[in-house]
Amino acid sequence: MSDSPLFASKKCPACQQWSAWQQRPDDRCEHCGALLDPRALESAIAREALANQKTSSVILMEIKPTDSPVMRFFKTIVRGGQLAFAAIMTFILWLVAAVAG
Helix, strand or coil: CCCCCCCCEEECCCCCCEEECCCCCCCECCCCCCECCHHHHHHHHHHHHHHHCCCCCCCCCCCCCCCCHHHHHHHHHHHHHHHHHHHHHHHHHHHHHHHHC
């Protein structure tokens, strides 16, 4: 704390004593060891889990290796239709933007 010019403290929700607080989600009470802000820790964990999720910019039909050959064939056709639709919509949006200037 001596190297930072500002000092913050927070009242512990468990023991009601004041403790030094660096505004991190894992800060603990100096007296009882409880989390000073348990909701912040839960929020940080949820944010990290959300950031680590696999996301896709285009949602395509998933073709699983366990699908039968007939099912994979039809899913491939549907996926091709999805890609064609996305390509057409992208072209139309580009055309509108180009005409608008």
